[in-house]
Amino acid sequence: MLSAPEKIAILQTVSLFAEIPAEMLEEVPDLLEEVVYPADTAIFAQGDYGDSMYIIVEGQVRVHSGGRTLGLMEPPSVFGEMAVIDPEPRSASVNAVTDTRLLRLDRTALYELIANHREVGTGIMHGLCQLLRARTTNLVEDYQYLQQVARLTAAAQALEAGIYTPEDVDEVTQRTDALGQLARVFQRMIGEVYAREQRLKQEVQQLRIEIDKTKTAHQVAEITETDYFRDLKEKARKLRGR
Numbered sequence: 702m703l704s705a706p707e708k709i710a711i712l713q714t715v716s717l718f719a720e721i722p723a724e725m726l727e728e729v730p731d732l733l734e735e736v737v738y739p740a741d742t743a744i745f746a747q748g749d750y751g752d753s754m755y756i757i758v759e760g761q762v763r764v765h766s767g768g769r770t771l772g773l774m775e776p777p778s779v780f781g782e783m784a785v786i787d788p789e790p791r792s793a794s795v796n797a798v799t800d801t802r803l804l805r806l807d808r809t810a811l812y813e814l815i816a817n818h819r820e821v822g823t824g825i826m827h828g829l830c831q832l833l834r835a836r837t838t839n840l841v842e843d844y845q846y847l848q849q850v851a852r853l854t855a856a857a858q859a860l861e862a863g864i865y866t867p868e869d870v871d872e873v874t875q876r877t878d879a880l881g882q883l884a885r886v887f888q889r890m891i892g893e894v895y896a897r898e899q900r901l902k903q904e905v906q907q908l909r910i911e912i913d914k915t916k917t918a919h920q921v922a923e924i925t926e927t928d929y930f931r932d933l934k935e936k937a938r939k940l941r942g943r
Contacts, residue, residue, distance in 0.1 A: 705730040714777040717828035732810035738797035751784025760801030
């Protein structure tokens with residue numbers, strides 16, 4: 702079990718409590734319940750009534766919804782924090798990935814702490830604002846990511862239709878992640894396809910010229926081999942002889 706000083710030291714590494722002076726946190730350790738979850742066990746499920754938040758001391762947890770992993774969290778992360786402010790159903794499920802040790806703080810205990818120490822409430826509100834700001838930034842980045850995925854998809858459809866506009870994915874190629882790498886490969890592919898089609902057009906044009914020459918030569922041969930042409934040629938020879 703963790704001692705009170707150890708719990709305070711952990712609290713000071715968490716964004717919600719980082720700006721609260723240590724002396725203001727002296728009552729908090731008594732309000733924290735230390736809980737342990739073995740690997741591959743559920744901590745709570747999406748839709749469960751939420752009345753507490755958790756601070757990860759050891760281990761790793763997986764946040765997921767509908768079979769999709771939303772994130773992996775390790776110390777000194779905090780999760781379920783919105784439940785101590787707003788008693789709504791959990792928006793996602795959380796499972797222990799490895800053997801995990803947590804500190805649990807329920808809403809009633811937090812409210813009593815805030816009632817007795819206004820500075821604690823101010824610090825927690827500030828920490829929550831920082832978390833919300835970070836999540837808003839993530840949402841904006843996710844929206845931009847989806848927009849650029851759509852742009853890359855549209856470019857692929859245009860390529861399929863024979864429209865070559867490699868500059869359409871210029872912005873996506875500036876990314877340093879896997880999507881940016883894919884865009885750069887795709888842009889090179891567009892250039893190669895365009896160059897190949899230009900070569901094919903030139904070869905087709907040259908082939909047409911050769912075909913026309915052959916056709917003309919064949920037509921001339923057909924004319925010169927007729928009796929009429931031979932007679933004209935003979936008459937011309939006689940005229941020149943005179």
